[in-house]
Amino acid sequence: MKLFLSLLFRNRLAAFGAVVLAIIVILAVLTPLLPLHPPNATNTANRYLRPLADGHLLGTDHLGRDLLSRLLWGTRLSLAVGFAAALIAGLAGAAIGVMAGYFGGRTDNVTMRGIDMLMAFPYILLALAIVAVLGPGLLNALIAVAVVNIPFFARNIRGVTVGIAHREFIDAARLAGMGHARILLTEVVPNIVPVVVIAMSTTIGWMILETAGLSFLGLGSQPPQADLGSMLGEARSALITAPHTSIVPGVMILLIVMSVNLLGDGIRDALDPRLRSGALARPMAATRVDRRDVPPAQGDGLLTIDALDTQFQIGKRIYKAVNQVSLDLRPGECLGLIGESGSGKSVTALSVMGLVASPPGVITGGAVRLEGQDLIGAPYEVLRSLRGRRVAYIFQDPLSTLHPLYRIGDQLTEAIRVHDPVSHAEAHKRAVKLLEDVRIPNAAARMCAYPHELSGGMRQRVGIAMALANDPDIIIADEPTTALDVTVQAQILALLDELRQSRGLAILFITHDFGVVGQLCDRVAVMYGGRIVETGPTAEVLAAPAHPYTRRLIACVPELGQGQRVLAAIPGLPPAVDQLPDGCAFAPRCEKARAACKSGEIALTGATRKVRCLYPEEAHVARAENH
Amino acid sequence: MGGYILKRLLSAIPVLLGITVIVFLIMAMIPGDPATAILGSFATPENVERLNRFLGLDEPLWRQYFIWLGNMLQGDFGRSFALNRPVLDEILDRFSATLILAGTAFILCAVLGIVAGVVSASRQYGLADKAITFVVILGISVPSFFLGMMMILLFAVQLRWLPVSGMFSIWGGGNLPDLIRHLTMPAIALAVVATGVVARLSRGAMLEVLRQDFIRTARAKGVPERRVIWGHALRAAMVGIIPVLGIQAGFVLSGAVYIEIVFQWPGVGRMLVDAILRRDILLVQGGVVFIAACYVGFNIVVDVAQAMLDPRIKT
Numbered sequence: 043m044k045l046f047l048s049l050l051f052r053n054r055l056a057a058f059g060a061v062v063l064a065i066i067v068i069l070a071v072l073t074p075l076l077p078l079h080p081p082n083a084t085n086t087a088n089r090y091l092r093p094l095a096d097g098h099l100l101g102t103d104h105l106g107r108d109l110l111s112r113l114l115w116g117t118r119l120s121l122a123v124g125f126a127a128a129l130i131a132g133l134a135g136a137a138i139g140v141m142a143g144y145f146g147g148r149t150d151n152v153t154m155r156g157i158d159m160l161m162a163f164p165y166i167l168l169a170l171a172i173v174a175v176l177g178p179g180l181l182n183a184l185i186a187v188a189v190v191n192i193p194f195f196a197r198n199i200r201g202v203t204v205g206i207a208h209r210e211f212i213d214a215a216r217l218a219g220m221g222h223a224r225i226l227l228t229e230v231v232p233n234i235v236p237v238v239v240i241a242m243s244t245t246i247g248w249m250i251l252e253t254a255g256l257s258f259l260g261l262g263s264q265p266p267q268a269d270l271g272s273m274l275g276e277a278r279s280a281l282i283t284a285p286h287t288s289i290v291p292g293v294m295i296l297l298i299v300m301s302v303n304l305l306g307d308g309i310r311d312a313l314d315p316r317l318r319s320g321a322l323a324r325p326m327a328a329t330r331v332d333r334r335d336v337p338p339a340q341g342d343g344l345l346t347i348d349a350l351d352t353q354f355q356i357g358k359r360i361y362k363a364v365n366q367v368s369l370d371l372r373p374g375e376c377l378g379l380i381g382e383s384g385s386g387k388s389v390t391a392l393s394v395m396g397l398v399a400s401p402p403g404v405i406t407g408g409a410v411r412l413e414g415q416d417l418i419g420a421p422y423e424v425l426r427s428l429r430g431r432r433v434a435y436i437f438q439d440p441l442s443t444l445h446p447l448y449r450i451g452d453q454l455t456e457a458i459r460v461h462d463p464v465s466h467a468e469a470h471k472r473a474v475k476l477l478e479d480v481r482i483p484n485a486a487a488r489m490c491a492y493p494h495e496l497s498g499g500m501r502q503r504v505g506i507a508m509a510l511a512n513d514p515d516i517i518i519a520d521e522p523t524t525a526l527d528v529t530v531q532a533q534i535l536a537l538l539d540e541l542r543q544s545r546g547l548a549i550l551f552i553t554h555d556f557g558v559v560g561q562l563c564d565r566v567a568v569m570y571g572g573r574i575v576e577t578g579p580t581a582e583v584l585a586a587p588a589h590p591y592t593r594r595l596i597a598c599v600p601e602l603g604q605g606q607r608v609l610a611a612i613p614g615l616p617p618a619v620d621q622l623p624d625g626c627a628f629a630p631r632c633e634k635a636r637a638a639c640k641s642g643e644i645a646l647t648g649a650t651r652k653v654r655c656l657y658p659e660e661a662h663v664a665r666a667e668n669h
Numbered sequence: 670m671g672g673y674i675l676k677r678l679l680s681a682i683p684v685l686l687g688i689t690v691i692v693f694l695i696m697a698m699i700p701g702d703p704a705t706a707i708l709g710s711f712a713t714p715e716n717v718e719r720l721n722r723f724l725g726l727d728e729p730l731w732r733q734y735f736i737w738l739g740n741m742l743q744g745d746f747g748r749s750f751a752l753n754r755p756v757l758d759e760i761l762d763r764f765s766a767t768l769i770l771a772g773t774a775f776i777l778c779a780v781l782g783i784v785a786g787v788v789s790a791s792r793q794y795g796l797a798d799k800a801i802t803f804v805v806i807l808g809i810s811v812p813s814f815f816l817g818m819m820m821i822l823l824f825a826v827q828l829r830w831l832p833v834s835g836m837f838s839i840w841g842g843g844n845l846p847d848l849i850r851h852l853t854m855p856a857i858a859l860a861v862v863a864t865g866v867v868a869r870l871s872r873g874a875m876l877e878v879l880r881q882d883f884i885r886t887a888r889a890k891g892v893p894e895r896r897v898i899w900g901h902a903l904r905a906a907m908v909g910i911i912p913v914l915g916i917q918a919g920f921v922l923s924g925a926v927y928i929e930i931v932f933q934w935p936g937v938g939r940m941l942v943d944a945i946l947r948r949d950i951l952l953v954q955g956g957v958v959f960i961a962a963c964y965v966g967f968n969i970v971v972d973v974a975q976a977m978l979d980p981r982i983k984t
Contacts, residue, residue: 175695
């Protein structure tokens with residue numbers, strides 16, 4: 043509750059709304075006690091006095107009645123009617139919604155069809171029809187507005203109730219022999235009260251507006267009694283000669299409705315967990331860069347990553363997703379980057395082309411060089427022209443990574459045409475060729491298919507074809523086979539390997555599966571807790587892992603034809619990268635950890651094979667000595 | 670697609686029937702005797718009875734409903750006693766005016782609302798976003814009739830740029846430029862609230878979409894950011910925006926009632942309010958059914974547009 047209030051007041055607009063509304067409500071409550079003229083006392087000698095006239099702060103209306111007094115009394119009436127309508131609509135709607143949602147089946151069906159029917163009317167038609175039956179009058183307008191809004195509440199509350207009615211505690215109550223009435227009152231209703239209250243608070247503004255509207259039309263409050271709407275309606279005929287009589291009530295309606303809306307928005311935002319966590323923030327076109335110094339170039343590969351630091355900054359927390367990572371990729375080489383989920387391998391890959399979602403991602407240090415040209419902090423247009431043309435990506439889940447509403451042909455030709463402005467016909471021809479290259483049968487016909495019409499394997503082939511569209515030098519494949527089943531996985535790997543050979547592609551292959559690395563990669567780098575812990579040629583690493591983590595990771599790969607073997611899962615969880623321990627990040631899960639492992643910085647040492655461990659595995663040490 | 674349209678048209682039939690039932694029942698609940706209302710309280714009992722029989726009001730309720738429905742299906746909506754002319758003629762005369770007003774306002778609110786929402790989302794927390802958010806809050810809080818009155822004061826009375834009210838000038842009017850001059854203020858006043866709602870929703874839908882994986886794919890392909898926003902993201906966001914446009918059409922139609930009164934626009938909304946104040950039941954009944962049917966029809970168009978946009982909707 044305290045958190046909620048502080049969130050609400052951090053939102054300055056909501057706080058402003060709350061203050062304005064509070065002042066208006068207090069004034070309305072105190073109206074009978076204030077020293078005002080009687081609101082209905084006419085004085086035709088003093089018609090249309092301007093504001094600030096003697097004794098009439100806001101002037102007088104067409105019958106010489108004091109506008110200030112009428113304004114406050116009218117506000118009082120409008121507020122009361124608005125709140126009452128919201129209350130009636132909320133309670134009735136909630137009752138209908140709870141019944142429909144809780145009992146389900148036919149009750150639900152019939153009720154909801156009726157609700158749908160009511161929603162097929164533009165709201166004012168229904169309100170007009172109801173007023174036509176009941177006759178003009180404020181109470182009737184109130185009823186009309188309330189009734190018109192019942193469907194909205196009923197629908198919302200039904201949705202919430204359906205969610206609750208299938209929860210375990212309801213079943214438990216039923217099994218305990220409680221009757222429907224008791225379950226509804228003791229289990230269901232308490233859970234939906236907050237929802238109803240929020241829905242009411244956000245619709246009061248509407249209710250006030252709608253009743254004011256009916257009164258404005260002459261269908262609501264009848265003279266001499268006046269709410270804000272009928273004040274406006276009466277003043278309309280004198281709009282041009284005495285505009286203040288219209289402006290005064292109009293501005294009041296605007297103030298009330300605006301403050302209610304601001305407050306309602308603030309309440310909704312404060313309660314929305316996604317807004318709190320920043321999950322609704324928009325990722326920018328390129329990752330934000332906040333880098334102090336540029337490390338010197340180390341390797342001389344096609345793509346070199348030097349001491350890269352990428353962080354997620356959420357609130358006051360800093361998650362060091364990529365921590366001083368250095369890699370280099372030579373032409374035509376396949377480098378595997380392996381690690382558990384959360385180890386920072388994908389973030390490393392996305393940092394290369396500035397594709398880490400930001401906010402919250404920030405690149406805080408290091409360099410990524412493509413043939414010596416530093417890409418970190420490069421102008422957006424430079425990055426964009428390299429994306430897809432020199433460095434292309436293949437992503438994990440091809441269903442969510444392909445645009446669901448574009449034909450795959452259009453997505454392919456777009457990939458070609460953003461870098462090479464050829465004609466549509468030419469792009470189409472090339473796209474068909476690409477689909478054939480990735481072994482999609484019936485390629486020309488498939489150009490018209492939507493992603494959801496293809497199988498997972500076919501979709502990933504489309505993803506690969508799209509990456510190949512501009513004949514890039516480097517492909518960064520971010521777990522391209524993880525979402526696929528095993529046979530399809532093998533086909534895709536074979537395809538990638540073949541394309542690599544025939545086109546001389548360099549591939550940075552990200553995976554969590556050592557089996558895949560063994561099939562495809564020349565070299566491998568192992569990541570843990572945002573850092574590289576071991577690198578080396580794949581065969582050597584597989585034969586004699588140096589880091590205990592690598593050894594355990596290799597032991598996780600099941601082998602066919604080896605009979606039953608206990609798969610050695612690694613106990614514990616990967617570290618949270620917002621509070622990395624001193625020393626080796628793997629130490630808490632390592633069987634061989636000693637005191638020295640838990641303090642100080644442990645360096646990545648070695649030449650072709652590097653390892654970040656004080657006590658590397660014996661097999662590795664033995665091999666190193668033999669060489 | 671043809672099959673889908675047919676299915677959608679057929680599914681509208683029970684909705685339309687439901688609407689006629691609801692309207693009929695509401696009107697049947699009106700206390701008092703329609704014949705007395707027409708003839709006045711000094712009418713003789715024989716005359717009241719004769720008129721009741723003439724209007725078919727001595728029949729049982731369900732028969733009255735079917736007679737009314739049957740007549741309506743044949744284009745006979747009854748006669749307005751206050752205007753002494755067929756209800757349908759009166760509605761059709763005025764409907765084009767409402768259609769011009771509400772249609773213009775609807776197009777305004779859809780275009781401006783979506784553009785404002787997209788700009789707002791693509792500059793989240795930036796200056797443009799804050800400015801748009803503020804204007805939107807103001808827009809959805811102002812009563813359209815009050816806004817209309819203030820516009821008259823400013824643009825017609827003070828600045829004399831636009832005519833105060835009506836649809837055409839009395840002298841020498843009737844051409845298109847004249848109509849546009851008369852239409853400008855009411856259409857804008859009517860569009861403001863709906864624009865705010867559409868802008869707000871479009872912003873939310875865009876923010877939701879911009880985090881999706883396929884946006885990252887588009888960026889990874891090297892698609893220029895402008896095209897990522899206005900092409901890839903907006904297209905996907907439209908799936909969420911279009912149904913709201915359907916709902917907003919109802920609000921625009923509703924708001925037209927107020928705007929027609931403020932600007933003396935000769936449309937159906939004003940006719941309905943007058944009819945209610947005169948207790949001209951058949952005119953109210955016919956008008957409500959007619960507008961509701963148009964609204965249902967418009968929502969079918971919206972659904973079909975949605976199905977054309979989103980291939981995942983089964984056709």
